[in-house]
Amino acid sequence: MARRTGSADLPLHGGRVPPWLATRMSSLGAIITQAIVHHYGRDEFLRRLSHPFWFQSFGAVMGMDWHSSGITTSVIGALKRGLKPMGHELGIRVCGGRGQHSRKTPDELRLIGERIGFDSTPLIRASRLVAKVDSAAVQDGFDLYLHGFFVTDDGRWTVVQQGMNGDKRQARRYHWHSQQLASFVDEPHSAIDGPVQGEIVNLTDHRAERSRAAQLELLSEIGPDGIVSELAAIGDKQPAQAMLSHLVMPAHHDVRASDVFSRRLHGTLAAAAERGPVDFAELLLTPGVGLRTVRSLAMVAEVVHGAPYRFTDPARFSLAHGGKDRHPYPVPIKVYDETIRMLKSAVQNAKLGRDEEMQALKRLDDQARKLERSAKGPSLEAFIAGERAASPALDGRSVFGWEAELKAGKGN
Numbered sequence: 001m002a003r004r005t006g007s008a009d010l011p012l013h014g015g016r017v018p019p020w021l022a023t024r025m026s027s028l029g030a031i032i033t034q035a036i037v038h039h040y041g042r043d044e045f046l047r048r049l050s051h052p053f054w055f056q057s058f059g060a061v062m063g064m065d066w067h068s069s070g071i072t073t074s075v076i077g078a079l080k081r082g083l084k085p086m087g088h089e090l091g092i093r094v095c096g097g098r099g100q101h102s103r104k105t106p107d108e109l110r111l112i113g114e115r116i117g118f119d120s121t122p123l124i125r126a127s128r129l130v131a132k133v134d135s136a137a138v139q140d141g142f143d144l145y146l147h148g149f150f151v152t153d154d155g156r157w158t159v160v161q162q163g164m165n166g167d168k169r170q171a172r173r174y175h176w177h178s179q180q181l182a183s184f185v186d187e188p189h190s191a192i193d194g195p196v197q198g199e200i201v202n203l204t205d206h207r208a209e210r211s212r213a214a215q216l217e218l219l220s221e222i223g224p225d226g227i228v229s230e231l232a233a234i235g236d237k238q239p240a241q242a243m244l245s246h247l248v249m250p251a252h253h254d255v256r257a258s259d260v261f262s263r264r265l266h267g268t269l270a271a272a273a274e275r276g277p278v279d280f281a282e283l284l285l286t287p288g289v290g291l292r293t294v295r296s297l298a299m300v301a302e303v304v305h306g307a308p309y310r311f312t313d314p315a316r317f318s319l320a321h322g323g324k325d326r327h328p329y330p331v332p333i334k335v336y337d338e339t340i341r342m343l344k345s346a347v348q349n350a351k352l353g354r355d356e357e358m359q360a361l362k363r364l365d366d367q368a369r370k371l372e373r374s375a376k377g378p379s380l381e382a383f384i385a386g387e388r389a390a391s392p393a394l395d396g397r398s399v400f401g402w403e404a405e406l407k408a409g410k411g412n
Contacts, residue, residue: 009249010171012164013068017077018399021324024336025062025074028300030082031343032058035304037090038350038358043179045092046158049150050177053311054303055160056249061303063331066318067249069171072162073098076148091153096127102147102161109149116153123151126178130159134174141165142172249314255328257380259315265380267372268298275367279360283342288393293338294364296320300339301365322387322396329387330396330403 017025036045048054059071062078080094087093095108106124113120127149135144142163151157159176250259272294276284280297284290299320302310311317315328321339322331346357378386388396396403 010069010072010162010173011067011249011251012166012169012171013065013070015070015399017064017070017074018324020333020397021063021331022074022078022081024340025064025078026082027340028062028336028343029058029075029078030086031340031347032061032300032303033079033083033092034086034090034347035343035358035361037092038347039304039362042090042092042152043156046150046152046156046179047177049158049160050175051308051311052173052175053314054306054308055173055175056314057311057317058303060314060317060323061299061320063318063321063324063336065253065323065325065327066255066315067253069162069164069173072148072160072171072173073146076146076160079150080148093151093153095149095151096147098146102131102145105147105149109151112151118153118155123149123155123157126157127159130174130176131161134161134163141168142170253325253327255315255318255380255384259313260319260380261313261316262377262380263372263375264310264313264368265316265319265383266375266377267368267370268302269295269377269383270371270375271364271368272298274371275360275364279363280342283338286338289332289334289338292332292390292394293335293342296335296339297342297361298364298368300343301361302368305362305365319383319387322398324399326398326400328384330391330398332387332391332394333397334395 033045036048048058055075056066056071059075060066062075064071064074076094076097080097083090083092083094093108093112095112096102096105105127109120109123109127113123127147131144131147142165144161144163146162148160149157150159155178157176157178160173161176162171162173164171272291276291276294280290280294283293286293299317303317318328321336322329324331342357343361346361349356350358377383390396392404392407400406
């Protein structure tokens with residue numbers, strides 16, 4: 001039976017991911033995927049995708065808006081682009097997407113089946129069923145507009161799809177995982193992300209099994225017209241449905257102290273300072289970005305190795321590479337590119353049997369967890385202020401432009 005892992009509020013945000021960030025997100029997303037598969041295998045990567053808290057943190061560490069619904073579209077798009085050239089190597093394919101791309105999912109699955117040599121019919125059926133369940137069987141006021149289907153060459157899959165409520169400017173994300181799926185209509189979701197909307201109709205809840213059976217029996221006995229009459233007689237006497245546990249993604253765009261577990265941040269900073277000189281001596285020689293990149297690597301390492309409970313504060317992962325809208329600060333391009341270069345080197349060497357760099361990243365993550373019990377550090381406000389002050393020197397960039405040029409313009 002599918003396991004529910006929680007839910008989250010996702011404010012709707014407009015706009016597009018700029019090309020300079022989209023390209024980097026594809027690269028970083030693909031490399032992180034390779035690292036996870038290297039350490040834990042393809043099935044574990046699918047399991048991570050089906051966890052809503054990890055998914056949000058994954059998008060935040062790549063420089064997207066840490067709290068918004070846009071993470072869903074951008075992460076699926078980045079992985080679809082980044083993983084396509086290495087589909088044969090990893091055995092992971094990404095289908096679907098937003099709008100018209102979601103409707104191409106069956107054709108994409110059919111082509112993959114023909115190339116790989118497996119029967120795509122069950123996968124196509126699964127794609128259509130999960131979309132139908134989340135649009136019809138779960139009546140929560142959200143209209144589906146995005147459907148991402150991740151499938152491995154051995155036929156395992158995860159679906160991430162999202163609906164929106166335009167009137168309330170909110171989104172809800174739904175996660176499915178085939179490995180734990182026993183029924184499409186009896187608690188099939190691994191998680192549902194979205195804002196509390198009051199009472200919803202969720203006929204896929206296990207507690208609704210008797211309701212599903214009763215509805216079929218009632219339909220056969222009294223027909224549609226009879227059901228309408230019965231509903232009119234019942235009136236407003238509807239039992240409340242128990243709500244799922246909820247991760248609240250706030251409407252405010254800025255990252256605040258209440259959004260971040262400070263002891264985990266301090267552990268990351270302390271681990272970078274202690275492990276950096278030991279494991280990343282060459283990187284520390286890079287003027288301006290050495291230690292700063294080690295900090296980002298520590299957060300990326302946590303995305304690769306962290307246990308589920310580590311991702312209950314997705315805002316913290318935005319402190320790795322900032323955000324495209326300057327929250328918590330502009331994306332430091334020099335640091336981002338160094339992170340990609342270091343991770344790419346580690347993955348490539350691991351393929352050749354040289355695992356030293358990958359193990360160094362693992363030690364960095366281990367050290368952060370040990371040190372967070374006792375490490376002290378700056379307040380979140382002071383940390384963000386320091387990053388913004390350093391932004392021009394680190395080629396800080398946002399949708400508003402280069403930070404150095406913006407600050408020069410303000411001074412004229």
